[in-house]
Amino acid sequence: MALWRDDNQELVLWGEGVRLRPPHSDDYDAWAKLRYASRPNTERWEPAWADEELTRSAYTRRLRRYQADLDNGTGYPFFVFREHDDVLVGACNLNNVRRGVLQAADLGYWIGTPYVRRGHARAAVRRVLDYAFTTLRLHRVEAATRLENDASRALLESVGFTHEGRAREFLKIHGAWRDHDRFSILSSDPIR
Numbered sequence: 001m002a003l004w005r006d007d008n009q010e011l012v013l014w015g016e017g018v019r020l021r022p023p024h025s026d027d028y029d030a031w032a033k034l035r036y037a038s039r040p041n042t043e044r045w046e047p048a049w050a051d052e053e054l055t056r057s058a059y060t061r062r063l064r065r066y067q068a069d070l071d072n073g074t075g076y077p078f079f080v081f082r083e084h085d086d087v088l089v090g091a092c093n094l095n096n097v098r099r100g101v102l103q104a105a106d107l108g109y110w111i112g113t114p115y116v117r118r119g120h121a122r123a124a125v126r127r128v129l130d131y132a133f134t135t136l137r138l139h140r141v142e143a144a145t146r147l148e149n150d151a152s153r154a155l156l157e158s159v160g161f162t163h164e165g166r167a168r169e170f171l172k173i174h175g176a177w178r179d180h181d182r183f184s185i186l187s188s189d190p191i192r
Contacts, residue, residue: 016123020078030088034112080124089115092124103139133187144180160192161185
């Protein structure tokens with residue numbers, strides 16, 4: 001895995017056929033197209049998105065939130081691109097970064113429907129975990145999946161996450177509070 005800043009001093013993570021970097025304003029068209037095309041498959045796993053959330057103005061507000069998180073060290077958003085052709089395939093984010101005695105963050109990710117089951121999510125999660133533990137020096141990264149999301153559970157376990165139990169009514173998905181399985185990986189655990 002390589003980590004460096006490009007000519008614009010931007011954070012870039014490379015490895016395993018993917019390139020990750022924070023979102024740019026000129027990513028809007030590719031992002032909106034991919035999110036819209038993937039909506040039938042992603043909406044059952046995520047909180048509901050209003051139609052206006054795919055507009056350029058909403059995307060611009062999202063970028064401002066991402067920049068504030070980066071500036072404050074509370075979040076690290078990454079878009080995931082295929083390395084060989086620079087096509088946007090999804091995103092992988094560290095959110096809710098907590099310092100002090102906890103030193104932890106939450107992991108979230110999605111891969112667009114045309115690119116699922118090709119190893120992009122696994123590669124992105126591995127790169128972001130390495131960044132979290134090596135560069136950010138976090139101790140713990142946590143993730144949650146809907147109980148029936150077998151693919152996400154398998155991905156998390158394949159890279160080294162440990163199932164820690166069930167969180168009752170953890171997130172509101174399409175208007176209903178849903179139970180989620182909770183996972184974690186520690187800096188002392190191997191990333192597989």
